[in-house]
Amino acid sequence: MPSFQTRLKITGLKPGNPPEAVMAAAVEALETRHHVESNQIELAAGVPQLNLRFLVEATEYSGENQQARDSAAMMRDAVERVALTGALTVLRRNRGRWAPV
Incomplete structure (x- = not known):
């Protein structure tokens, strides 16, 4: 199964949401379609960034x-x-x- 990674910069929290809600929302959404292999938050140029790795069902390259x-x-x-x-x-x-899609 092909492995993909998504990186998403986080620039702020919306009022009333704790920091852990960000990763929880990301993982929950991806898990509805794919197996999430790993998730982490790192700083990229001082900006928090979500990194999630997930598997896509093997079909054909462009479809994946x-x-x-x-x-x-x-x-x-x-x-x-x-x-x-x-x-x-x-x-x-x-x-x-890792190559951009």
């Missing part, structure tokens, strides 16, 4: 990429209910490297 992009967009929509977001990146694991 589209599924990953659609799922990442759905995840971002879920996160935007609790936080303000910035750039979203979707990467595919290919020959031991």
Whole structure:
């Protein structure tokens, strides 16, 4: 099964939401469609960034990429209910490297 990673910048919390609600929303949204292999928050240039790695059911290359992009967009929509977001990146694991989709 192809492995993908989504990276989403978080620029702030919406009022009334604790910081842990951000990752919870992201994982919950992705798990409705895919197996989430890992999740973490890191600082990228001083800005918090969610990193989630997930598997997409193997079909055909472009279809897998589209599924990953659609799922990442759905995840971002879920996160935007609790936080303000910035750039979203979707990467595919290919020959031991992460490449943009």
